[in-house]
Amino acid sequence: MSTVDWLNSEAFTAFGQHIIWSDMLGNTIGLIALALGWLRSVWTWPAQLLSGLVLIAANVSVQQAGSVGKQLIVVAVAVWGWQQWTRGRRRAQDGSLAVRFATWRERGYLLGAAALGTLVVGGLFTVFPSLSWSPWADAYIFAGTLVAMVAQARGMVEFWFAWLLVDLVGVPLNFHSGLAFSGLIYVVYGALVLWGMRDWWLRTRTPAMEGATA
Numbered sequence: 001m002s003t004v005d006w007l008n009s010e011a012f013t014a015f016g017q018h019i020i021w022s023d024m025l026g027n028t029i030g031l032i033a034l035a036l037g038w039l040r041s042v043w044t045w046p047a048q049l050l051s052g053l054v055l056i057a058a059n060v061s062v063q064q065a066g067s068v069g070k071q072l073i074v075v076a077v078a079v080w081g082w083q084q085w086t087r088g089r090r091r092a093q094d095g096s097l098a099v100r101f102a103t104w105r106e107r108g109y110l111l112g113a114a115a116l117g118t119l120v121v122g123g124l125f126t127v128f129p130s131l132s133w134s135p136w137a138d139a140y141i142f143a144g145t146l147v148a149m150v151a152q153a154r155g156m157v158e159f160w161f162a163w164l165l166v167d168l169v170g171v172p173l174n175f176h177s178g179l180a181f182s183g184l185i186y187v188v189y190g191a192l193v194l195w196g197m198r199d200w201w202l203r204t205r206t207p208a209m210e211g212a213t214a
Contacts, residue, residue, distance in 0.1 A: 007057040026054035027185035034163075034189060037152060038196035040097040045082035048149070049075050069131075070142040077146060081153035099200045102156040110147050110158065117143030137173050141166055157204060160197035164190065 007022035033047035052074035085097060102110065118139045125135030132138040144166040151159035171186040 007054065020058060022054050022058035026051050026058055029054065031185055031188060031192070034192055034196070038192065038199060040099065042082065042085045042097075044152075045078045045085060049078035049082070052078060070138075070145060073142070073146055074149065077149040077153070081149060084153040085155075097155060099155045099157060099203050101204055102151065102154075102158045106154075106156070107158060110151060110162070113150075114143045114147045114162075117146065134173060134176075137169050140169050141173065144169075157197065157200045160193050160200060163193045164197070167193065 007020070007025070009021060011019045011021045011024050013019065029047055030051035033044050033051055036044035036047055052071040055074075056068050056071045118136070120139075121142050122136045122139030125132040125139055129135070144162055148159050148162035148166060151162055167186050167190045171190075
């Protein structure tokens, strides 16, 4: 049995839902990555990279080609974010990562990128139905995930808001797709996002962080 075959094999059954290894492991690692992001640890990025690689197998198993594309983007942005945070930690005066609120212009860029990305990807998925059976929901999650990761790489508190908005669509979509563990993990993501948002928000008021650039 190959590694991909094993990843897509059934781990266990719970409440009538078949849980596969790739779905369980990929999302568990993703949850750890989010917790590391809360702690502003640079290890959040290699964890996100590994999560993306494992979840590619999960999405292949349920024929979600669009989600496979999303995970490939996650892997690429994780490499870039890792580089950004490594540089940020070197520049910060106290050795930690500085966090901040985005400017209104940056917020406009993020919202514009999310809207444009959703329209472009949703249109692509509509023209090529084999890429996704739920084109607009997949496109929303695709664009929202990318925007959230870019905001996280820049140390912006808004990245938590972006993840929360992605969760609102990701939870029902994953349950409906048969990726039950993904759906459950997204619920936990929601709670962790709220705590992380509060922590980063409070850190923007910490005098020790002033002058540090993410």
